[in-house]
Amino acid sequence: MKKTILKVENLHYAYWNGKVALEDVSVDIHEGEKIAVMGSNGSGKSTFFLNMNGVFTPEHGKITYRDTLVTKKTLKELRKNIGIVFQDADNQIVTSTVRAEVGFGPMNLKLPIEEVHERVEEALTYMNITDFKDRPPHYLSGGEKKRVSIASILSMKPEIIIFDEPTAALDPLNAKMLEEVLAKLGSEGKTMLLSTHDVDLAYRWAERVLVFNAGKIIADGTPLEIFKDQPILKQANLKKPMLLELYEMLVQNELLEDTAVYPKTTEAFKAVVENNVILLSNLA
Amino acid sequence: MEKIVVIGTIFIMVSILWSAVNWRFFNPNQAGHSHRYKFRHNHGEGVSIDYYAYASKIKHWNPTFKVSFSMMTLVLCIALDNPYVSMFVIAAMAYITIVKGKLPLREYLRVLAIPITFILLSIVAIIFDFSKVPTGLYDLPIGFGYIFTSNAMLKTGLYLMLKVFAAISALQMMTLSTPSSEIISVLRKAHVPKLVIELMNMIYRYIFILLEVSTKMKNAADSRLGNCDFRTSCSTFGNIGANLLVISMKKANAYYDAMESRCYDGDFIFYEEVKAVDKKLIIKAGVFMVTLIIIWHYTHL
Numbered sequence: 001m002k003k004t005i006l007k008v009e010n011l012h013y014a015y016w017n018g019k020v021a022l023e024d025v026s027v028d029i030h031e032g033e034k035i036a037v038m039g040s041n042g043s044g045k046s047t048f049f050l051n052m053n054g055v056f057t058p059e060h061g062k063i064t065y066r067d068t069l070v071t072k073k074t075l076k077e078l079r080k081n082i083g084i085v086f087q088d089a090d091n092q093i094v095t096s097t098v099r100a101e102v103g104f105g106p107m108n109l110k111l112p113i114e115e116v117h118e119r120v121e122e123a124l125t126y127m128n129i130t131d132f133k134d135r136p137p138h139y140l141s142g143g144e145k146k147r148v149s150i151a152s153i154l155s156m157k158p159e160i161i162i163f164d165e166p167t168a169a170l171d172p173l174n175a176k177m178l179e180e181v182l183a184k185l186g187s188e189g190k191t192m193l194l195s196t197h198d199v200d201l202a203y204r205w206a207e208r209v210l211v212f213n214a215g216k217i218i219a220d221g222t223p224l225e226i227f228k229d230q231p232i233l234k235q236a237n238l239k240k241p242m243l244l245e246l247y248e249m250l251v252q253n254e255l256l257e258d259t260a261v262y263p264k265t266t267e268a269f270k271a272v273v274e275n276n277v278i279l280l281s282n283l284a
Numbered sequence: 285m286e287k288i289v290v291i292g293t294i295f296i297m298v299s300i301l302w303s304a305v306n307w308r309f310f311n312p313n314q315a316g317h318s319h320r321y322k323f324r325h326n327h328g329e330g331v332s333i334d335y336y337a338y339a340s341k342i343k344h345w346n347p348t349f350k351v352s353f354s355m356m357t358l359v360l361c362i363a364l365d366n367p368y369v370s371m372f373v374i375a376a377m378a379y380i381t382i383v384k385g386k387l388p389l390r391e392y393l394r395v396l397a398i399p400i401t402f403i404l405l406s407i408v409a410i411i412f413d414f415s416k417v418p419t420g421l422y423d424l425p426i427g428f429g430y431i432f433t434s435n436a437m438l439k440t441g442l443y444l445m446l447k448v449f450a451a452i453s454a455l456q457m458m459t460l461s462t463p464s465s466e467i468i469s470v471l472r473k474a475h476v477p478k479l480v481i482e483l484m485n486m487i488y489r490y491i492f493i494l495l496e497v498s499t500k501m502k503n504a505a506d507s508r509l510g511n512c513d514f515r516t517s518c519s520t521f522g523n524i525g526a527n528l529l530v531i532s533m534k535k536a537n538a539y540y541d542a543m544e545s546r547c548y549d550g551d552f553i554f555y556e557e558v559k560a561v562d563k564k565l566i567i568k569a570g571v572f573m574v575t576l577i578i579i580w581h582y583t584h585l
Contacts, residue, residue: 053545076547084545091538095554096465096489103555108547116555134557135338136463138492156546 002030011061021047023215036202037195039212040237045195049162054078083158087165089145098148099133105156123155143174163194203241204264211236340461341386346561347466353569354458361450364580367443370450377453385461399452411441464488482552
């Protein structure tokens with residue numbers, strides 16, 4: 001059993017105008033998990049993230065980080081270990097050079113300057129943005145800004161990284177770059193949460209899916225469990241991932257043997273189809 | 285000496301005309317903007333100056349050196365109060381910015397045209413005076429009195445102009461080669477209050493966000509005929525202003541969240557690169573200062 005990093009219990013949060021954003025949210029996050037958080041706009045995903053990071057204080061409910069209950073005193077520890085890459089990089093970049101932005105977090109952690117320097121260089125190299133470290137953010141493109149915002153979280157070396165709709169407003173090339181970064185981080189065993197509306201991305205990337213609807217978690221399970229559950233999909237206004245739908249269609253029409261493999265990428269799908277070529281030719 | 289003064293005055297007149305023409309031709313807001321450079325913005329001079337600083341080839345010079353060099357030159361210009369020193373400074377600063385910094389001459393003149401316009405307008409007020417009776421050396425009757433000037437007044441005006449121009453080119457050398465963030469960091473080292481420094485940093489970052497948002501809103505309004513006539517543009521302008529305020533509030537909140545999530549606890553601590561001071565440059569700067577004083581020594585009256 002993997003160790004639990006973060007334990008959220010009965011979280012309840014309402015905005016100043018009384019609008020309830022989160023209602024009785026409980027979830028455990030374990031080491032090395034790759035979690036996709038899904039749900040329509042305004043279903044409470046971003047509010048949940050900001051609560052997890054201690055930026056918003058819940059009305060009631062508790063958050064336990066590695067067996068310590070998060071209070072005002074231990075808040076800094078929580079923020080240090082949970083990094084959020086915000087949806088809009090422009091709302092995240094606060095300083096006037098890329099280098100200073102990446103160094104913002106480490107400096108706030110009051111690390112010695114050599115260590116800050118090391119971490120900044122490392123994060124810049126990781127995100128491949130060493131070339132424009134001296135540039136101000138207003139001379140960067142959208143994709144570059146996204147990379148800067150990710151680097152500025154990586155430099156803090158958090159245990160959990162939260163990506164709030166990272167693929168929104170990215171072109172296909174940058175979206176691919178982002179997925180590569182996700183894969184790289186995943187191979188290093190980082191725990192990640194990612195909110196997205198892209199069911200295909202969630203299906204192929206995630207190990208676990210949380211579905212939010214109107215401030216509540218209505219489903220929590222493996223992508224397969226969630227995406228096969230028609231009532232849940234309907235309630236959260238999600239559609240089925242294309243590959244899953246295709247697979248089910250082929251099985252249903254007896255063009256493919258039901259091996260319950262469920263390919264998640266086009267390559268894997270191709271392999272499954274090729275392995276079943278006999279079945280297909282028998283039909284002919 | 286009189287000849288010099290008269291020639292100088294003619295030069296002023298020509299420059300007034302030239303800069304008036306210049307202003308019309310080069311100001312991107314009035315003449316539309318060209319796409320000769322990669323990053324060309326069409327919202328104001330400030331933005332292009334900001335870009336030149338990043339493109340400058342002497343950006344790697346230590347910022348503290350650049351700021352103090354330009355400040356000392358400025359102080360010397362004013363203290364020595366000598367036209368030859370001023371001319372030397374103008375030439376030297378142009379050399380540093382154009383030759384060392386690789387800023388195109390045209391762009392340099394374009395940037396200088398703005399302060400020049402203001403200088404020339406104020407010089408006009410200094411060299412000409414008004415009187416009921418002809419008193420000066422040169423009088424221009426305008427019906428109920430005379431606009432007059434004299435060689436002494438022309439001389440004062442010319443010298444003053446040179447001095448102001450030299451001081452400005454010293455400051456331009458700094459702004460055209462040092463990114464704002466570095467200038468702010470120098471101010472921080474000079475113990476300017478922390479609050480001011482934090483504000484300067486955030487304002488600098490924010491100006492560009494506001495510009496971007498307002499440009500987007502303006503384009504959106506334009507595409508829906510928001511500026512088709514005077515009345516509509518007035519109300520559009522008001523709406524954009526009101527919206528900008530609302531968006532600023534929202535953005536400020538989002539910013540604060542993003543900062544808090546990265547352990548911000550009320551103190552803006554800056555991480556910046558340390559740029560080594562080139563000893564040769566300091567020696568050169570020293571030689572330059574001494575040269576100024578020598579020029580002053582041999583030419584002052």
